[in-house]
Amino acid sequence: MVHLPLGKALNFAMQRAMRDDDRVVVLGEDVGTLGGVFRVTDGLSVEFGPNRVFDTPLAESGIVGTAIGLALRGYRPVCEIQFDGFVYPAFDQIVSQLAKMRARSRGRVSLPVVIRIPAGGGIGAVEHHSESNEAYFAHTAGLRVVSCATAQDGYRLLRAAIASDDPVIFFEPKRRYWDKGEVDLDASPASLDRALVLRKGRDCTLIAHGPTVKLALAAAEAANEDGVLVGVVDLRSISPLDVETLRRCVAETGRAVVVHEASTFLGIGAEVAAAVTEGCFFALKAPVLRVGAYNLPYPPAKVEEEFLPDVDRVLVAIDRSLNFGRTPAHA
Amino acid sequence: MSTTTDRPSAAGPAPLRVQDPELQGPIRLVDADGRLTRRGRERPVDVDKACWLYRDMVLSRFLDREAVALQRQGELALWLQSEGQEAAQVGSVHALAAQDHIFPSYREHAVGLVRGLSPAELLSQWRGVAHAGWDPFERRYHFYSLVLGTQTLHAAGYALGCKLDGEDAVTVVYFGDGAASQGDVNEAFNWAATMSLPILFICQNNQWAISTPTTKQFSTPIHTRAAGFGLRTWWVDGNDALAVHAVTSEAVETIRAGRGPALIEAETYRVGGHSTSDDPNRYRTDEELESWRRRDPIARLRVVLEGLGVAPPWFEEVEEDGRALAVRTRQECQALHAPDLADLFSEVYADPHPVLQERAAYEAFAAMVEGGV
Ligand SMILES: Cc1ncc(C[n+]2csc(CCOP(=O)(O)OP(=O)(O)O)c2C)c(N)n1
Ligand SMILES: [Mg+2]
Numbered sequence: 102m103v104h105l106p107l108g109k110a111l112n113f114a115m116q117r118a119m120r121d122d123d124r125v126v127v128l129g130e131d132v133g134t135l136g137g138v139f140r141v142t143d144g145l146s147v148e149f150g151p152n153r154v155f156d157t158p159l160a161e162s163g164i165v166g167t168a169i170g171l172a173l174r175g176y177r178p179v180c181e182i183q184f185d186g187f188v189y190p191a192f193d194q195i196v197s198q199l200a201k202m203r204a205r206s207r208g209r210v211s212l213p214v215v216i217r218i219p220a221g222g223g224i225g226a227v228e229h230h231s232e233s234n235e236a237y238f239a240h241t242a243g244l245r246v247v248s249c250a251t252a253q254d255g256y257r258l259l260r261a262a263i264a265s266d267d268p269v270i271f272f273e274p275k276r277r278y279w280d281k282g283e284v285d286l287d288a289s290p291a292s293l294d295r296a297l298v299l300r301k302g303r304d305c306t307l308i309a310h311g312p313t314v315k316l317a318l319a320a321a322e323a324a325n326e327d328g329v330l331v332g333v334v335d336l337r338s339i340s341p342l343d344v345e346t347l348r349r350c351v352a353e354t355g356r357a358v359v360v361h362e363a364s365t366f367l368g369i370g371a372e373v374a375a376a377v378t379e380g381c382f383f384a385l386k387a388p389v390l391r392v393g394a395y396n397l398p399y400p401p402a403k404v405e406e407e408f409l410p411d412v413d414r415v416l417v418a419i420d421r422s423l424n425f426g427r428t429p430a431h432a
Numbered sequence: 433m434s435t436t437t438d439r440p441s442a443a444g445p446a447p448l449r450v451q452d453p454e455l456q457g458p459i460r461l462v463d464a465d466g467r468l469t470r471r472g473r474e475r476p477v478d479v480d481k482a483c484w485l486y487r488d489m490v491l492s493r494f495l496d497r498e499a500v501a502l503q504r505q506g507e508l509a510l511w512l513q514s515e516g517q518e519a520a521q522v523g524s525v526h527a528l529a530a531q532d533h534i535f536p537s538y539r540e541h542a543v544g545l546v547r548g549l550s551p552a553e554l555l556s557q558w559r560g561v562a563h564a565g566w567d568p569f570e571r572r573y574h575f576y577s578l579v580l581g582t583q584t585l586h587a588a589g590y591a592l593g594c595k596l597d598g599e600d601a602v603t604v605v606y607f608g609d610g611a612a613s614q615g616d617v618n619e620a621f622n623w624a625a626t627m628s629l630p631i632l633f634i635c636q637n638n639q640w641a642i643s644t645p646t647t648k649q650f651s652t653p654i655h656t657r658a659a660g661f662g663l664r665t666w667w668v669d670g671n672d673a674l675a676v677h678a679v680t681s682e683a684v685e686t687i688r689a690g691r692g693p694a695l696i697e698a699e700t701y702r703v704g705g706h707s708t709s710d711d712p713n714r715y716r717t718d719e720e721l722e723s724w725r726r727r728d729p730i731a732r733l734r735v736v737l738e739g740l741g742v743a744p745p746w747f748e749e750v751e752e753d754g755r756a757l758a759v760r761t762r763q764e765c766q767a768l769h770a771p772d773l774a775d776l777f778s779e780v781y782a783d784p785h786p787v788l789q790e791r792a793a794y795e796a797f798a799a800m801v802e803g804g805v
Binding site: 265 | 615776783786
């Protein structure tokens, strides 16, 4: 066990994968000499050289498009998109090329490509550097979409993503890069499509992923002080959804609140709500509620804390769920 | 054409890349009437090779015309004609080695045919029974890309892989004059030049992108633009099969010699509509079409071959083979059946995925409907 920040754990995941398999290559903007703007690829170019770690031209479509060509040639490329808001120039290569090639070829061509995206807000950044755009990718068949929350889990999930023969969009909560945790570098890769039950509940279940997992745990802790026992599930896999685990946990409490940084409209919370409702309708004591960002373009950084969900908004939602259908006292 | 330098050598004719002083235009070895140009006379015609080029051009035209007929009769939903572009396609693919990997656009039926694809494979996409009708590795011929220009980046990545592997293979990618305006194509040029990749870009400039003429597409010729990116470039008469073949051989040789990426712009013309759904009369004149018909690549090479003593019965044999291919095309087309939707569920992901459970739901529903419940 080593004590590491998430960013370093992800770095180790790539390093170990590259040591184990010389077909694993890393490419992106400033990932070589600099080690990435968040230093997540730090040291890889020194250890593996310029034929395994590529500082590419500044062109996102090119990064993903050439990664597809490398994968066709038998490589396992790990791409870094510098920031969430800059993945859109590569959108076509991801949704029309990367996602579809296996189906188009009737299963003859697999593309083991990982696209790492530092995502989410909370770091006081300028515009286009704080987006939570996982839903765009989760809507596309042919992709797997993963979101990691902690150092240990980030390490295991990234190793699993690199080992997968499917394309994986891998979201990293950039505001948690510096959060430390115990990491077992010999731990087996995580299962790419299973949610993680972090806390058992009795009264309500919080469902979160990536940056909001920590938030959900804090809210559960606060609720506990009031005698409300709240469970927490970390989705980890956004596509596919681990519907089985979600239904089991929500059936135990009868109430669920989904918490994510993305705007609520057509966000992952909507899909979770539908899946849970369909799966355990009669166990539900209240509709599944969602706490996310307001449906606005990401605002200037000085107001991002009010824009993003926080512990109080989660506690209010838990209250709403617990009191659903009862006449409000002040009415 | 064994020389790999840009300077004229005593051993043979000057490399073609040096701009033809006679023409002030694209490299041409045979003029529109089938006469060898000055530069054409500088190098002996390999009759055997020329006969192969002729034969494959004729075969692909028969396939193309049969496919149009099949579309008119409702057997195909759509067909994108290659008529008129046979020299650009056959001439170039014949200059490649077996290990060279090709990324086509969507009109390179002649290239596919030369690489050994069957009519069934070429037609399946247009009959609506597949998105990509063949294995891309078997004949080193990737399937078609309909999103314009995307394949140029796949080719660049593939070429990078070849380079890392130290394989003596050139990656070849075809695209059109319209696609050249896409960001992906320009990213690929830049990528190839910056990383000095073993890749050959072949732009078939057929003068039109649906109804948009090249004058609305760019103000600098594609080969000039590509040179600006740092690619070695050739500009060739794309209706002159011998010139396309010679130029492609030269380009591939320089790439194999480790001298970096190259681009060939082949001036040609799409004689048919953009597709069987298109009405080209809305945007181009009969005179223009006629002027290009007079530059037909097949007729032109026939004159050369006749001049070299190839006798009429040989041409008749080739026509006969063409007719046989048309018959085969029709038979194979009609034998193409829709896939079973149930099978598609397992072809999206390599690793286990819950979408597999949807297959059972689909099959149960299909059985229920069939059972009349
Ligand atoms: C990204 C994209 N935009 C639009 C289209 C629709 N489209 C199909 S073919 C075509 C014209 C392409 O012209 P060109 O690249 O010159 O190739 P040609 O058809 O002449 O062979 C257009 C606009 C497309 N397939 N992809
Ligand atoms: Mg065109």
